[in-house]
Amino acid sequence: MSLLGIDVGTTGCKAVIFNEEGSQLAAAYREYPLLSLKPGWCELDSRQVLESTRDAVREATGKCKVPVKALSVSAQGEAVTPIGRKREILGHAITSSCPRTADLVPVWEKRFGRKYLYEHTGAPLASCFTPLRLEWHKDHTPEVFLRAERFLFFNDLVYWALGLEPTTDFTEVSRSMCLNVKSGKYWKEIFDSIGFDTGKLPKVEPSGTVIGEVPSSIAAEWGLPNGVVAVTGAHDQPAAALGCGVISHRMACYGIGTVECVTSAFSEPLINDRMLENNICCYHHAFPGQWVTLVYNWTGGSLLRWYRDTLGKGAAEEAKRAGKDVYDLLTAKIPSDPTRLFVLPHFTTTGTPYFDNHSAGAILGLSLGTKEGEIIRAVLEGITYEIAMCVGLFREIGFPIHEFRCSGGGAKSSAWIQLKADIMNAEMSIPEVNEAGCLGVALLAGTAIGVYRNLEEAVKTTVKVTRRYQPDSRRAAIYQENLALYREIYPSLKDLNHRITALDH
Template identity: 25%
Template sequence: MSYVIGIDLGTSAVKALLVDRDGAVRGEAAREYPLYHEHSGWSEQEPEDWVEATVEALRQLTASAGIAPDEVEGISFSGQMHGLMLLNGDGRPVRRAILWNDTRTSEQCRQIERTLGSKLLGIARNPALEGFTLPKILWVRQHEPDVFAQARQFVLPKDYVRYRLTGALHMDYSDAAGTLLLDVAEKRWSGEIREAFGLSESFYPPLVASHEPVGTLLPQWAGRTGLSPGVKVFAGGADNACGAIGAGILSEGLTLCSIGTSGVILSYENDKTKDFAGKAHFFNHGKEDAYYAMGVTLAAGYSLSWFKKTFAPEQSFDRLLEGVGDVPPGAGGLLFTPYLVGERTPHADAAIRGSFIGIDGSHERIHFVRAVMEGITFSLNETVDIFRRAGKTVDRVVSIGGGAQNPAWLQMQADIFGASVVPLENEQGPGLGAAMLAAYGCGWFESLEECAARFVRHGDPYEPNPDAVRAYEELFRLYRSVYGQTRPLSAELAPFRV
């Protein structure tokens, strides 16, 4: 048999999938790693944790599947986006990675806006947001000059892991698009942005397409991972681009909802000139010369996992969510806004924090659980609304990620989005998209579309229930008013945060 492996370097864990030529998942392995929040708004990870976890996941995957090393033909990656890794001249990290959900860089964002003005949207196609990579580079240069002086190159999280496994350093277009340093439409590093911030050309890794081969596994890892040193390694893509590939979002008219640590509503775009005026992100797809627009809820699954960790640490998600489908829309008059770490879409606001509004003596824990799920979904619906106002049709949404594991949540998505919501038969998140890039890169298929026709299996859709849709239209209006009303309170509470 021959297989490919898709590795998804997520925020909470790395997941490796072993996939055969029919797209059947023949094995999976995951390893978690910690997040470090040393100050409010900070979020970092230890790069060595990613490497160790990835190698361990590969070892477990090959051992449990009982396959011969040369049966795996190709490997590719999906990675959490935007995280800054700075490497010294020996290719070693000079500090921990600063992640996509770290919001310490508001001042640097204002600096970028002052320096580039409207040129930024024209070139990078995205506004300066705290989570993106350029503001992080400027933060380290300003606050840790000694550390920055050691840095010779920057990369993103999955690029670093791939570099450690192959010895070859690259970045693919879909991930490079999230740095604010790429000319998105022209698919090249922007000289204008680079010069504006005095960065040297050698600081940038070479760009490649997601399905391109970038090397083979270094012999030192072969024994430990159970893979052959000859296994081909393909560049891979941003987790949202890979999530889209794995869900078959490869043509106009399809929308993706992904609820992982973050939450995303994503819509495929052929037209590189499409203008959302910065209201939605606009990035290169993992499919060549294609694009996607996307809105992001920073703390989507993270809000639910925060709730579970804080109020039910001993319970599984399935146990915590038991009975949540029996609570009517509106959670008994309880509203939640998921701004635990600030927000991105539609409010690019690092200072806002979340809230429960309407707590009543009759509420039980299950009402809070339902309110958290509804708040996350309302936040995603703000992006659905942006897309509809921009003239896009959103009537069929493919739902992936941890949030797609719960039927009540899938029904809630259909009712809040007012659209059919389609889960995948074998929900594997972005790892399947990464495996598809390897399968296409290995030449198993003529195109990603041909690969998707074999690998991607949509399940039965969840249809919107008209009564629930009506109730949610009213509740969504109330939800939207919470942001403006809690913003000043959040600002006044800021000094009390640790």
């Protein structure tokens, strides 16, 4: 038997099949476009996402001779899809980085107060969260708001497409500012304020709860065997943390993908004024009894993709001719030492600690002598500087992170991981399975059907660290100086960037 983990991300989806020991048996990936119907907007065609997910599952199961016994889904947070009474998809899903609800933030702050919202949800008020998206629909697409029978997150959208009751989990709804962390239920007060019936949201269960068997007719369409069991999964970041073995106090998963994110595990909820000041959320982990915090940059790995598609077009063509990975070619060009360039990775909404919808990206320190490899390295440095600023907060408040485990596409690059070890001045370890989010939800599925006695056993059985990267003391010292300079860039450019993004021509 085997276990299937599905990850529905912002720009693509993965389906990965594992055996009981956590070894990867088969995998498939589909990419889909992030749509921008107006400048700066970001949304997904949910029909295309479901088609891509089904195709990925069919390809993965077609490669694997061991039948899948159970599956679970990891998904991005906040984005919801409106569903009509006849099971029709009524519109696109607004993704996390879309700034269209920025004007609602001061409205909500006046309505409830930032501290009141944070104390009840663990989520610092920001434009990305689901209740604000729903209010936007009410104001700008009232026909969708009124016609929709359900609004589904991407994980429960997949279960819905599989013919099951749409069911989500505590990690997904608490990350999306929908859950009262004190009561463990949808926070009715905030939904009542926008005239929204929480009955339109999916049922909520703990991660690792059996939803049911996929109907045989639908299973065949997805390339699944009869009798496969679907199990509640997790928000993508806790799922990846679980798949990296981050299940105890002061460990962290460093997710290096489209969004760059550090997910830290703690044995108690860190919901306090200092965390709120830095816009750091705290919510349920997929592992029982643990909580997670997130620090992240929405631009993340998309910035290297942007470089690939604009300044690095020659590398893409070269990679195609040579049959190599374009990112391997790009990172092979970077110098070994820290650069004197600084990239502000605000090419979309910033993420922590600023939550600024009106900032903008910048590259500083350029000269006629600047080489391509320096720009590429500076791109990677800028993303990591942004994360390092936030991670330093945990040390300041007495909760230092002792170990980082890396996952995602960027974890395949030794040069990138060594750069992060140097900037963070900490050890970076690489688990054997790179697709940590898929493994994490596969472990939830396996535990639910009795393959493992509990999640701790599942993690100990399957998660193995294969490589460790130590910081280079010389480079780390240079980066500490550079980080001090980096901290000044956003405050110095803030007003100018706001004036630039406000231009209407």
